[in-house]
Amino acid sequence: MSVQTWTFIIVGLTFALYIGIAIWSRAGSTSEFYVAGGGVHPVANGMATAADWMSAASFISMAGLISFMGYDGAVFLMGWTGGYVLLALLLAPYLRKFGKFTVPDFIGDRYYSNVARTVAVICAIIVSFTYVAGQMRGVGVVFSRFLEVDINTGVYIGMAIVFFYAVLGGMKGITYTQVAQYCVLIFAYMVPAFFISLAMTGNVIPQLGLIGDVTGGSGMALLDKLDQLHTELGFAEYTTGTKTMADVFAITFALMVGTAGLPHVIVRFFTVPKVKDARISAGWALVFIAILYTTAPAIAAFARTNLINTVSNEQYAAMPEWFKKWEETGLITFSDKNEDGVIQYVADKEKNELKIDADIMVLANPEIANLPNWVIALVAAGGLAAALSTAAGLLLVISTAISRDLIKMQIKPDITEKGELMWARIGAVFAVMVAGYFGINPPGFVAAVVALAFGLAAASFFPAIVLGVFDKRMNREGAISGMVIGISLMLWYMLKFKFGIFDGGKDAVAALQPDWWFGISPEGFGTVAMAVNLIIAFIVSRLTAPPPQEVMDIVEDIRVPRGAGSAHVH
DSSP: OOHHHHHHHHHHHHHHHHHHHHTTTTSSSHHHHGGGEEEGOHHHHHHHHHHHSSSSSIIIIIIIHHHGGGGGHHHHHHHHHHHHHIIIIIHHHHHHHHHHHHHHHHHHTTTHHHHHHHHHHHHOOOOOOOOHHHHHHHHHHHHHHOOOOOHHHHHHHHHHHHHHHHHHHHHHHHHHHHHHHHHHHHHHHHHHHHHHHHHSOOOOHHHHHHHOOSSOOOOHHHHHHHHHHHHHHTTTTTTOOOSSSSHHHHHHHHHHHHHHTHHHHHHHGSSSSSSSHHHHHHHHHHHHHHHHHHTTHHHHHHHHHHHHHHHTTTTTOOOOOHHHHHHHHEEEEEEOOTSSSSSOOOOOEEEEEEEEEEGGGHHHHHHHOOOHHHHHHHHHHHHHHHHHHHHHHHHHHHHHIIIIIIIIIIIOOTOOHHHHHHHHHHHHHHHHHHHHHHHHSSSSOOOHHHHHHHHHHHHHHHHHHHHHHHOOOOOHHHHHHHHHHHHHHHHHHHHTTTTTTTSSSSGGGGGGGGGGGOOOTTTTTHHHHHHHHHHHHHHHHHHHHOOOOOHHHHHHHHHHHOOOOOOOOO
């Protein structure tokens, strides 16, 4: 059977599974819609958290980024993994014990202020929409290639599926759908890795294949071979970094603390019965995440080696079918500058004739390696599972921010549970529409957009949450001023240096690089904005009145290591 037929079968079966789970587990109350009734088993929650956490950026883009960036791509591995550990150990148990469903809910109550709550809602929506833009683009990329439909049509199909199980099932539907999506995405990621590792290095375990020798009897290590291919084409050595240490530190730290401020991941710790279960599910999630994250560098190296061997100095007319198919999506472009019919893939921009989008590397990898058609289709289903699972979690954050943090907590406190549930679903519909718009008009490739979302989360939420838990003296004035200045600074830097908004548009971005503050890229600037937020919040809180005694008592109480019961909607 063809790749397209296999894709229709496998993607169709997985979509039917997701919709079936959504119908089976549809939410009947706000507690089920927001936190799945607080009764999810820790192992199931660990799986759902891993799927929520491992978005299209992890599945589709991360290995692609490492493929092209080499050593420098390690910042994404270190930052995202370290950030999850930080979240699980430093914040999740305390937030779970505080008993609030959302980050704006925590900030509103901890800082005894609806202004603080509103600022947090705005920040949550900005972060979530920036993040979800990457997911919807990932959905469009997968559909456009494997179902051979227009990218926009692919986004519409993805919107329809997410709309169905997010709006109908709420957190309850999303949780059990994400368990299924984790199983699909990890199977889809690992099967091609096993095949390719065995073919290239003779070792079926990708992590060992990465540090092993290539097959063929040359005795050459895979990474040495890749370094040789890179230098022959004028690229920097694959295993050598080109980023400054300051930028590496800033990006890694921004991704770490951004993770700890991501509202769609934090809310997962409210779906288990007790604080102890939150810790256990965090541990399980780390195990499930590690399976993919330790495999990504190997897939990146395999894909890069195969790509260079396939396209460099080869006749364009002799390119295999996969190359022509990806050309149709516009994610690979060949322009024959010297009109000799041979692909010149080199570092020199004046001579280079091939442009490759980093987002295709994982998806095209099985095709480049000539794997069976069912494996290629399986990767498509995995990419969709990764994108849709995270998109659903983010959309729920947006709908909850509207229904609970704005409508119930501020505008209409006496709203009935049925009315609140209706507003939650209306919020989800609104969020799906906006997410679809970003998917059709993407601001950049998946991982770059997602990295910016982490910077925004770091600049806005992280100081307010950490100081809210560990500094009794932190008050509303400090938290509000810190969040407003932190996210404003990050947005300004991002728009200026990533999108060239103030300097002539995207074409001006490359010229702006020498003007980066402290040599730090937009992806790493969340670290600087977070530090500014922290300093301002601390200073302002010391110059203004302390919080009420009952708030300080609550802060003291959540740090006492005692068990807690189920979270309740108040």
